[in-house]
Amino acid sequence: MVLYDSTALAGNSSGSSSSSSSKPPLPLQPQQQQEIDGLLAGAGYKVRSSELRKVAQRLERLETAMVNSPADFSQLASDTIHYNPSDLASWVDSLLSEFVMDPVTNQTVVNDAWATTEPNMPQVHQNISYEQQSLNNQLTVVTAMEEDSGIRLVHMLMTCAECIQRGDFSLATSFLEDMQGLLTRVNTVCGIGKVAGHFIDALSRRIFQGIGGGSINGGSAYENEILYHHFYEACPYLKFAHFTANQAILEAFDGHDCVHVVDFNLMHGLQWPALIQALALRPGGPPLLRLTGIGPPSPDGRDSLREIGMRLAELARSVNVRFAFRGVAASRLEDVKPWMLEVNPKESVAVNSIMQLHRLLGSDPNRSSPIEKVLSWIRSLNPKIMTVVEHEANHNQPSFLDRFTEALHYYSTMFDSLEACTVQPDKALAEIYIQREITNVVSCEGSARVERHEPLATWRTRLSGAGFRPLHLGSNAYKQASMLLTLFSAEGYSVEENDGCLTLGWHSRPLIAASAWQAVSDSPAEFPAPDTHRPS
């Protein structure tokens, strides 16, 4: 018997996960404790046992329709947008409703005689392993062939990290020395050799400079922007994030004339030209677009936010989109107050967070962290959509060794994917950008550690608990993202659909996850009806 948490039964997310912010998940509503067919779950489909027969009947109807009018069916095939295939019942229903069925006369007599399972067949519900994969530590490793010294290096890194966890710094230090030596014999141009160097540095910092963060995060906002820009150019992760978020925002704004986008991290505003252009071209004409960009204050007296805003305004003017920009300077996202955004009750709001929410996760699981406050005020804005992109990794585990292990594999994969980029200085600066993340994950603690990445499953639980429901990203967004990737010469990037969200990764390892959300309009305890898989 598998008890699914209420979010899954609302047809929109995967099973509960042990969130590392130890706020307990909301108690299950009695009507939502229902059994999911364990064997189908193992195949990736979530169907309530009680609904199996209904789903089967609908599949039959679709099949009949398919045979009777094949032409219509192939039209269906090419035009329909599909959502969340794991929710099989909804998927089948949506196909049925697309394919306008004459409900009574077209129906063949359905003989409902399914075989009962053979009498002495134990119904072993292999329901545990699918669930466990989201509950347990999921550790995905994609390696390339490594020489022996590469493997030894990994071994030593793990052992060193383990010493640090135990507090045995002198032994850790001797491992550091050995590793420096081994590095000279390993291919440091690619693979594990390259990323190992960064991890060795980070461990070194942790031992010798302590966990206060020191000068790494002191990189100026200006420096960060440059590195960010080159990371944007060198690999598709940020482009995918922007592209997917824009697609969802565009759909959410359909039919609305006054729209307001709140960008949690403006940077150079790279995401927005595409949205402005798409809005310009939309049938019926563009809306009035307001953009509020949040970013750190400029130290040197420049108002960089305003500069970016003006450039975007020029672009908007050139394509006849009425546009207004506002900059909100804040060193930390949690310092932003909703009144600063000047949201007008008549506007449709989109909140856009690209790799920002994880910074709000607190270090002390026993105290409420900024994330709760921020999610709460986001909700109070009643946004039409909130787009969230986060690293698909668990770098916020309480155990240092677990974090280290996960980070080692995550960043190895990311570095591996960077090999495809040959443009300099994009590649070198992108590596520094990533190196800073590594350093933060490995050598910082407490409030200095801001790179507190958590996986999609955890974000689903947290966001659902905070009163948001998912807006599923569909096959059209998937297709466009896939096609975007073919612009990159590197084969190896892959987009995957995950329960209504999209991930981008290197081969079989997802590295970033994009999702879209809407505030539940009533009180958080009420969950919406099951078939809410389309953006409204």
Added chain:
Amino acid sequence: MARSNEVNLNECKMVVPLNTWVLISNFKLAYNLLRRPDGTFNRHLAEFLDRKVPANANPVDGVFSFDVLIDRATSLLCRIYRPAMAEEPQPNVAELEKPVAAEVVPVIIFFHGGSFAHSSANSAIYDTLCRRLVGLCKAVVVSVNYRRAPENRYPCAYDDGWTALKWVNSRPWLQSQKDSKVHIYLAGDSSGGNIVHHVALRAIESGIDVLGNILLNPMFGGQERTESEQRLDGKYFVTLRDRDWYWRAYLPEGEDRDHHACNPFGPNGRSLEGIKFPKSLVVVAGFDLIQDWQLAYVDGLKKAGQEVKLLYMEQATIGFYLLPNNNHFHTVMDEISKFVGSGC
């Protein structure tokens, strides 16, 4: 194309449990959406719909997995499944490629099904099956993410299988203690079964030892329309028309189904007489419309003096081995375990 739908739908309902019926019908429906009459394939939608699972280096039910890029040029990925050692609840992740411990460890190279066009090594249904094989056979399983049709026709799938075989054969950490050799078995279902045969052929030619072939509902065919194809067309989830589509998608353009890839013992096939072909376990489902070709394959092996065991599961449909909710499943799993266990 079958007309009497009522009869057809009812027949296959009678022989499979409800959840199996839902699973396979769902695939049938989805696959119909993906195959285009002009022979092209909606790959984006296919990948969107396919339910995938990531590898997991932390053991689940005693098995852990990780992915290895074995050929960068073709982006050829394999997923390796290993049994977790009893003493270590969590293997040290640096020891993914730790040498296999026992005297004899079978290494099963697995080729997933999908009629050469569908599924991947990381498809949930195949991840589940491979995990099962680990426990069943006390084996390491290497699942090959071969290139698929119609974008990659013959012989790409076989080339990838061959690359994987060479890679497995050359891993020191996969060598059994007893003789410092890798004890290799090839296994696959549907198109994967077809790939098993052809990769085994290449192995013989190159002197790599394969200890056994396991073919589950292997995909074979020919120009002729056989009795089983006519009798069972459209009755148990599969139609002749879709079989034809997949062969047109995989075989070189202009070739017909008597091409040796499709019909290894047909007019363009080669004789295996006098060749040291691995022993074979061939599983045929009684409701599979291509069974005549599968039985002909078994006959072809026998006539060439090769060792082959046929498991004919009368009441089984395609895909019966995907869910452990029927007797055929358990019978076949037992036989596989014995096949791999003996004469390693």
